[in-house]
Amino acid sequence: MLIYKVLRAEEWADLASTGQIAGAPVDLADGFIHFSTADQVAETLAKHFAGAADLVICACHTDDLGADLKWEPSRGGALFPHLYRALRLKEVRWQEGLVMAGGQHVLPDRVE
Template identity: 85%
Template sequence: MLIYKVFRPAEWAELVSDGETTGAPVDLADGFIHFSTADQVAETLAKHFAGESGLVICACHTNDLGADLKWEPSRGGALFPHLYRKLRLDEVRWHETLVMAGGHHVLPDRVE
């Protein structure tokens, strides 16, 4: 199963440069890297990234993340994937810069 992480431009550049990341400031504060499923990522964008441009969405396969990936309740009790270690660049299956249309982020067709 693919899950998704949204990065601000500087966060993505750091992952590309360093080859791994502990995530955004919110990830550091919470002690894990926040991911979303395909069904959750649009709401994540609206709630946490509204109006921000240059965002990069990346897809990771749950099988690649191993036992450090936990499914835990969050918004409204829904289970969200949380990674309890650094994310490595080689675990990213694909990435794209998100475009905005009508003030909203447009998800790539390959978000499934």
């Protein structure tokens, strides 16, 4: 199953150059890296990244993240994937910059 991490361009650049990232400031504060499923990512964008430009969506397969990936209740009790370690560049299956249309982020067609 693919899950998704939204990064700001500078966070993606850090991941691409160093090979791993401990996460965005919210991830560091919470002690884990926040991911979303395909069904959750649009709401995540609207709630936490409204109007933000220069975002990158990264797709990771749950099998690649191993036992450090935990499914925990969050918004409305829904289970969200949380990674309790750094994300490694080699675990990113694909990444793509997000575009805005009508004031909203447009998800790539390959978000499944």
